[in-house]
Amino acid sequence: xxxxxxxxxxxxxxxxxxxxxxxxxxxxxxxxxxxxxxxxxxxxxxxxxxxxxxxxxxxxxxxxxxxxxxxxx
Numbered sequence: 001x002x003x004x005x006x007x008x009x010x011x012x013x014x015x016x017x018x019x020x021x022x023x024x025x026x027x028x029x030x031x032x033x034x035x036x037x038x039x040x041x042x043x044x045x046x047x048x049x050x051x052x053x054x055x056x057x058x059x060x061x062x063x064x065x066x067x068x069x070x071x072x073x
Contacts, residue, residue, distance in 0.1 A: 023048070
């Protein structure tokens with residue numbers, strides 16, 4: 001997702017960014033609050049990095065996603 005003023009994003013783009021951001025913040029909070037750092041958290045960290053790379057490349061959400069979409073007017 002390219003950098004532009006927040007009012008220029010479509011509802012779908014805002015929804016994608018908010019969903020990814022909420023998942024990432026929850027993950028970080030769980031790590032801060034004592035989630036064991038093991039192979040699972042390593043995989044999750046890698047998955048989030050890949051999602052953010054797609055977002056930065058304007059390729060988010062990934063092809064074939066089944067995320068529910070907001071209705072655009």
